[in-house]
Amino acid sequence: MPLVVQKYGGTSVGSIERIRNVAKKIKKAVDEGNKVVVVSSAMTGETDRLIALTKELSNRPDPREQDMIVSTGEQVAIGLVALALKELGVNTISLTGWQVPIITDNVHTKARIKKIDKHRIMKHLDEGKVVVIAGFQGISEGGDITTLGRGGSDTSAVALAAALNADVCEIYTDVPGVFTADPRIVENAKKIPVISYEEMMEMASLGSKVMQIRSVEFGAKYGVKIHVRSSFNDEEGTWIVEENEEMEKVVVRGISHELKESRITLVRVPDKPGVAAKLFRALGDRNIVVDMIVQNVSHEGHTDISFTVNKVDADLAEEIAKKVIAEIGAAGVERNDKIAKISVVGLGMKTHAGTAAKMFEALYKEGINIYAISTSEIKISCLIDEKYAELAVRTLHEAFIENGEGEV
Ligand code: ASP
Ligand code: MG
16 A cells, blocks of 8 residues: 655645645545555744744743744644544544654754654554644654754655655645746746756755755655645646756756845954864854855955855854954954845756856846855855845846756
8 A cells, every 4th residue: 555645834734724625635645545644834824923922032042942832833733634634534643743753863943853763653554544743843862842943844744754665755835846946036937847856955955945955855865755746736746856867958957046044254364274163163063054155365364254154043153253253363253134145956067068157147147246156066056135136036047947948
């Protein structure tokens, strides 16, 4: 009997009416002869509401207590989904992360899954039940409730699919799939039918917010077939799968943009060994993920070091940078929150030249200045002024996808 993991996002369970609709979809999968494990997010807006409550009491809420509070959104949702299923006569049981249990490390608010004990889930599946599991949450080895970071239900779903060796992990969301660019910005953006894990990881890390990046990493590591699709209709969405040769023919699969980063610059730091090590060790020790790093060529023994971090970490990163310059000596720390990162992504870049030139020319034609550039084998990212973000996405989509069919 095929085993399907279905994950429903916040908007898909955003109201009682929508939960009824979700229950019908689940019942359909059961009637078609599948074993079904459901993973649910909190109802839309609920996690934000809970976080806002903690912020009313504290500027920097204690992470353990924050997890205690924000994890409740999913508990409500799974109970409601299970109730709706029972109303349709479906045999079902809801489980929180700790009831499964989904074991994580103890890094509260951004924990990582270490192990999933599948015995209880298997037992219920064998009893013919649909198992409805709370996304986003787990339990540390010390017995505390943890959460997996915003958007973490995707990771719960893919990790469960891997642990249970599911045939497919369906991610039901409020969009029809993954697009060549944000369709709210680019009218001609197209749904991508198939994308490789690697490309999807880049797209996700670059701001295409369809899925949490860690979930795609998990999928790639364990070869979980992921199908991102709309919960509002039965159309095929986007399949995320292992890459194949055919896929390399497309140079640029998509354009993504990210507005959630801040740039921090250490101005005129002494250009000597150990400075970067000290700075990035201090950031790493506080669990701050650094994205782009740029160090200028030195002048008279001094240089500038810039890096970008997620805006939620920017206050702490700035504080750390200030502490570090007090030790190493530097002219100061500057911060810019009004930046955007625009990227082009595609497997074909591995084997085609000229993508960078074409990207810079397209931005130049619109008079858009580039602050920093970073590349990987399959992506090129440019940091620009936030106010040009939409223009840049449209321009690059036109150059690479509408006119270029992905060709350079
Ligand atoms: N409810 C959590 C959030 O809003 C997790 C999720 O939806 O995936 O971030
Ligand atoms: Mg999500």
